[in-house]
Amino acid sequence: MRRKPLHFIKFTLLYVCLLLFAIFMMGPFLWLLSVSLMPGKNVFSFPPAIFPTFIDFENYVQVWNYMDFPRYLTNTLIIAMMGVVMNIFFSCLTAYPLAVFRFKGRDLIFTLLVATMIIPAAAGMVVNYLTVKALGVMGTYMAVVLPSAITVFNVFLMRQAFMGMPHELRDSGKVDGASEFRIWLQLSLPIVKPAVAVIGLLEFMGMWNSFLWPMIVLNDPKQYPIASALSFLNGQFAYNFGWIAAGTVISVIPIIIVFLFTQRYYMEGVSGAVKG
Template identity: 45%
Template sequence: MDTRSRAARRLRRAWKVAQIVLLYTALVSVALVTTGPFLWLLSTSLKTVGNVYAFPPQIIPRPVSLDNMIGVWRLLELQKYLLNTIHITAVGLFLTLVVSALAAYPLARMEFPGRNLIFLALVSTLVLPNPAGMIINFLTLQKLRLINTLPAVYLPSIGNAFGIFLLRQTYLSIPAEMEDAARVDGAGELAIWWRVVLPLAKPGIATLAIMNFMGHWNNFLWPLIVLQDPDKYPIATALQYLEGMFQDNFRFVAAGTMFSMVPVLVVFFSMQRYFVSGLAGALKG
């Protein structure tokens, strides 16, 4: 009797351990599928001419070489493209945050004629198709003589309904008492927005900032359309362009791709708290 129950307990414990092992096996396998292609590219970027097409393929390169990582800076002038990307991302991100944060304030806090109309117009941009958007924006930028300049890359995306709605939602979650107190003290609306509202809206701003950062950093198509001079390309567009030119030296392209991924991954890892909460918020809102 006693031994049998002990055996049953042991069996149950063994089943539990087996379950956990199975679970982690599944988790690790999925992780290998989602990160595998990048790991393989990383491995390739650390290889030499000799072992890139080695047979059988070397998962971990022998020897590990940093030649491609260095060569890609020397030969492809990666810094040029990274500087373009930083320029586009920094200015585009800053302007998007300022414009959205300003526009969201009256929509969250003020009553004024035309408010509903503006709301409707903003919502309509989220649902209406804009199939000719790129064409018309290209023509507009041509008329403004901005084609082949970096502002052409970020200007069209600065005013967007998504950012405004996200920040409006954030403002609405902030209690209005502090603003009223500042108003009683005689502060103007701009001062209230800057000193009282913005500091409290940091989480929402952070969410918008991360999403916008990714959007700008990874954008490749629009720069390809509005920039004619490849020297002005941001990194994603440049990689696509270089990949075609460096077919026979793929290791350099692999190394360049690795460099292009680092900033996005760093931002994502360090701020993923805001990212996931922001996504959940956007879903609910």
């Protein structure tokens, strides 16, 4: 009987600590949300105004009227969907032979791919710029998506998922006379749906938050995604932090919604990749 109270106290303390840690991690976003609801306040004054004295959506109304949010949100959605589709297709297509096929040099190829992860992204900007320019897609959405159409991390994740696939499934497809591409498309991909969902979520978030690269390759500011378009607020309204906070909150709402609907697949995909 004594173990039950101790067990209850133990789990209560554990959940209290986890709750405090979650609030601590959410601190910057909660502060940003609070600032967006304080029109006309100097958030950098001392003592800092952390909690709003009253809730007012004036900053949201003003920044929505100033910026063409529907246009920028549409641009971001197009770029994000292009990036998600291309990453899922190319990552799955690359990871499948590295996980299933047996050929000489397979492990060496995979090792070299993983080794490229130590190269910082900024180091490839010049090469990516020259490649995009040579392909003649400068100033288009393809120029934004193409350099990150496939990433080594996604290939690694999908390889681990394909390695956990039962070998009998591929053998049964061969017995039925299916081609390798059909086995990959109709038999293998449905099994690794959680890992595919993880790639889709990560790439959607990455493309949605892309800031510097679109400003480099897009000539028309009307084509900017939402993260790049928010730089207009920072440049012209550097002292109106409420506008910047309101615009940032509007830009992250779609990401929060997408994550809430896909978090189950995200957890399944990550746990499957770790086990694999």
